Amino acid sequence: MEYNFKEIESKWQQRWIADNTYKVEVDESRPKFYVLDMFPYPSGAGLHVGHPLGYIASDIYSRYKRQKGFNVLHPMGYDAFGLPAEQYAIQTGQHPAVTTEKNIARYREQMDKIGFSYDWSREVRTCDPEYYKWTQWAFTEMFNSYYDKELNKAMPITHLVEKFERENFCGWNSLGEAEREEILGRDYRLAYQAVTTVNWCEALGTVLANDEVKDGLSVRGGHPVEQKPMKQWLLRVSAYAPRLVDGLDNLEWSDSLKEIQRNWIGKSEGATMFFPIEGSHKKLEIFTTRADTVFGVTFMVLAPEHEWVGELTTREQKAAIDDYIEQTNKRSERERIAETKRVSGCFTGSYALNPFNGVRIPIYISDYVLVGYGTGAIMAVPAHDSRDYAFAKFFNLPITPIIECDISTQSYDAKEGKLINSEFLTGLEVRDAIKRMFEQIEEQGVGYKKINYRLRDAIFSRQRYWGEPFPVKYEEGIARVLPIEQLPLELPAIENFSPTSDGQPPLARVEGWEYETSTMPGFAGSSAYYLRYMDPRNNQALVSRRANEYWENVDLYVGGIEHATGHLIYSRFWNKFLYDLGYICKDEPFKKLVNQGMIQGRSNFVYRIKGTNRYVSLGLKGDYDTQEIHVDVNIVRNDVLDLEAFRAWSPDNKDAEFILEDGKYVCGWAVEKMSKSMYNVVNPDMIVENYGADTLRMYEMFLGPLQQSKPWDTNGIDGVHKFLKRLWRICENATEVAPTAVELKILHKTIKKVTEDIENFSFNTAVSAFMICLNELYDQKTTSKEILRELIILIAPFAPHIAEEIWQQLGGGGTVCDAKYPVYDEKYLVENSFNYPVSFNGKTRFNREFAVDMAISEIEAAVKADSQTEKYTEGRAIKKVIIVPGKIINVVS
Structure with missing residues (x-):
């Protein structure tokens, strides 16, 4: 009987659904293992072959652990809120819920065809009110909590209020409610409101995240984006910075990923110093890790958004400062960080005084200083910092080595009249000089030692419709969160999804809407979805104590490294907060994390002779003046163009003529990002249709190491498909004959190799091992069912459909998913x-x-x-x- 993959795969996909094969429950008699994929945003384009790479890897590992006796939780859902669906709604008038539902159906259809072992009974969608009820609940808990630095954990805000009442903090007992709320929100609540600088896109009518902006334009639509101060909801992620850094030591993450997070969180040991402002009682606060360089300070720089810029700007400099700020507002923060060679700035007209020697220091503003990093102000030491040096050269400012600095005091009075210059640092190593300066800073009363973190609080507002509503009402200007009994606060149905004429969010036009008009950002729904999978239909809690204590946290998380500074930071923060309040049992959400690489597109090109509709094959194009044009890779096979398909591809090509080589049109090729504009997107449905899901699964693993990027190249897919057909044929002739010593050696060598490869996520070499094994068994003319049954169990995680069918033919009981995973025996590997x-x-x-x-x-x-x-x-x-x-x-x- 021929290997009919279409019948086999359809049969087993239906059987798995009918039998609830992948449904899982808490089972305290078995060890648990939780495997999680970063869930997708369901776009209208559906999946391309790059998307399933991580899903296939996690599915192999899930099936493997199940065969090893683990109770495996392997869920899937959808990150369903977001700007793309809203923009499509604005353009077409179609409600985002409708398009999202359609896109989800398309994703589900594609994933089912690939044969993933997901427990779909646990599916979650972030746009489902039953799901975002718990996102809203978590927000209210954060609003009602503060971070207790003594206990080093989040605590109910009521505890803090009671303390303030007992101690009459800042005259607390005589303050009005609005004044009390201002103190609590500004300094303590973990969810609070503040004016902050955001990426504002007027055309889209919303705040954008940094990764949604490029070259001053929105990634979606290419609209201008400006830096704008706005009142926003924020989450006090910075309170958890020390724990976010320290917790990395206990995680099985790659060193490179940990380093990205450490750099993003940015722990720095240094000192806060205060520089008096000439002619003012105020002192400018800065943070430095190199206190020993204070004698080389020749100018100060403030971020253009610093709250004191207006006050420090003199009348003569106001026009220039205003113009500079206007230009800065057109540039994103990411651009300001990246453009290290660009120099710009403007003098405020004011001066600060060096707190140690009274030297007069001009104060500038420049966009290379960011208001959210440190204090938004720096002491510039051009002799010891490359960016400060470039600024000083551009503005013709002094560049003074610290051992030669001016110690003139003139009218400046330091503490007790004691002035210090750089001479007492002479001869010290840098570390010792820094330590001595820390001592002097505190002794002179001009600052104090401090550990600083670069990590900033997360902006949690978006001025758009398609997102989680905030469970917030305003009464006399005071924000009040809704009790859990009134959750979920559901998103109201509207017809106009655009911002209002005066720039307010779409919800502002909803008649009778009494709540916050902004909605939550995309990361809100993805920050705790892994917890909801544990107990997705619980109406009383995000997750029950029993379910959480059993599943604990994610044992293996598979996803892209591009989430290192966003989702993975926010999820860890969210998890630690819920842990602090006793809602969950583990401090970290993800034990082990594997970042899959990117599957790049293998583009194909045709070569049109300029001024004609004639196309010349690759090997002959040197004889003509040609134009290189991308062509749809789906009408190219092994770099040979399907001429009729090309003529039908576009009306412009219907009369195309071809100059062939050896009777074929050979296309050029290049490895590029997989993109619709380059016509190199490969739809997995086509691969499944022509070769089957098992071929797709094994081929994606065979392409190369999981964690490396590699090009998609269909030239090798025939080899994997032939392998499965050969596997089918050898098993057709299986008998009860006893295995030979050579066959046992081949089998156990393969068991050992594949097991090690799976544990190391070296799936490409595991596929190679299967191919070698099959070749050796063919050489031995193997028919032994004992050998072939073990091989089929071994290969089932990779190619589950064909494995299920052969398993039944070989007399295996139940489903191959639950067959006991083979264990290699060293005695068969001993060389005789x-x-x-x-x-x-x-x-x-x-x-x-x-x-x-x-x-x-x-x-x-x-x-x-x-x-x-x-x-x-x-x-x-x-x-x-x-x-x-x-x-x-x-x-x-």
Whole structure:
């Protein structure tokens, strides 16, 4: 019977659904294992072959752990809120819920065809009110909590209020409610409101995240984006910065990913210093890790958004400062960080004084200083910092080595009249000089030692419709969160999804809407979805204590490294907060994390002779003046163009003529990002249709190491498909014959190799091992069911459909998903013979295999009697035969 993958795969996909094969429940009699994929945003384009890469890897591992006896939780859902669906709604008038539902159906259809072992009964969608009820609940908990630095954990805000009442903090007992709320929100609540600088896109009517902006334009639509101060909801993620850094030490994440997070969180040990402002009672606060360079400060720089810029700007400099700020607002923060060679700035007209020696220091603003990093102000030491140096050169400012700085004091009075210059640092190593300056900073009363973090609080507002509504009402200007009994606060149905004429969010036009008009950002719904999967239909809690204590946290998380500074930071923060309040049992959400690489597109090109509708094949294009044009890779096979499909591809091509080589049109190719604009997007449906899901699964793993990027190239897919057909044929002839020693050795060698490869996520070499194994079994003319059943169990995680079908044919009971995973036996791997290289006077001439326990005298006799020995001794007498057991044989003549 021929291998009919279409019938087999359809049959088993239906059977798995009907039998609830992948449904899982808490089972305290079995060890648990939780495997999670970063869930997708369901776009209208559906999946391309790059998307399933991580899903296939996690599915293989899930099936493997299930066969090893684990109770495996492997869920899937959809990150269903977001700007793309809203923009499509604005353009077409179609409600985002409708398009999202349609896109989800398309994704589900594609994923089912690939044969993933998801427990779909646990599916979650972030746009489902039953789901976002718990996102809203978590927000209210954060609003009602603060971070207790003494206990080093989040605590109910009521505890803090009680303390303020007891101590009458800042005259607390005489303050009004609005004044109290201002203090709590500004300094303590973990969810709070504040004016902050955001990426504002007027055309889209919303705030954008940094990764949604490029070159001052929105990634979606290419609209201008400006930096704008706006009142926003924020989450006090910065309170958890120390724990977010320290917690990395206990995670099985790659060193590179950990380093990205450490750099993003940005722990720095240094000092806060205060520089008096000339003619003012105020002092400018800065943070530095190099206090020893304070004697080399020749200017100060503020971020253009710093709250004191207006106050420090003199009348003469106001026009120039205003113009500079306007220009800065057109540039995103990411651009400001990245453009290290660009120099710009403006003098405020004001001066600060060096707190140690009274030197007068001009104060500038520049966009290379960011208001959210540190204090938004720096002391510039151009002799010891490259960016400060470039700024000083551009504005012709002094560049003073610290050992030569001016110690003139003139009218400046330091503490107790004691002035300090750089001489007392002379001869010290940098570390010792910094330590001495820390001591002097505190002794002189001009600052204090401090550990600083670069991590900033997360902006949590978006001025758009398609997102989680905030469970917030305003009464007399005071924000009040809704009690859990009133959740979920559902998103109201509207017809106009655009911002209002005065720039307010779409919800502002909803009649009778009494709540916050902004909605939550995309990361809100993805920050705790892994917890909801544990107990997705619970109406009383995000997750029950029983379910959480059983599943605990994610054992293996698979997803892209591009989420290192967004989702993975926010999820860890969210998890730690819920842990602090006792809602969950583990401090970290993801034990082990594997980042899959990107599957790049293999683009194809045709070459049109300029000014004509004639196309010349790759090998002949040098004879013509041609234009290179991307062509749809789906009408190219092994770089050979389907001419009729090309003519039908576009109306412009219907009369195309071709100059062929050897009767074929050969296309050029290049490896590029997979993109619709380059026509190199490969739809997995086409691969499944032509080769089957098992071929797709194995081929994606065979392309190369999971964690590396690699090009999609269909040229090798036939080989994987032929492998599965050969597997089918060898199993068709299976009998009850006992396995030979050679067959057992082949099998157990493969079990050992594949098991090690799965544990190391080296799936490409595991596929190679299967191919080698099958070739060796064919050489042995294997028919033993005992051998083939074990091989089928081994290959089932990779190619589950064909494995299920063959498993039944070989008499296996139940589903192959639950078949016990094979264990290799070392006794079958022991070598019983050795293939000796036989040398004559030091030159290897041939090989002979002898049993490892064969006597040396017997080996010597056999070598002497070998017909080839006479040939290589050329009639000379053999003087001696040197035999090193298990290594070499050398005949001396």
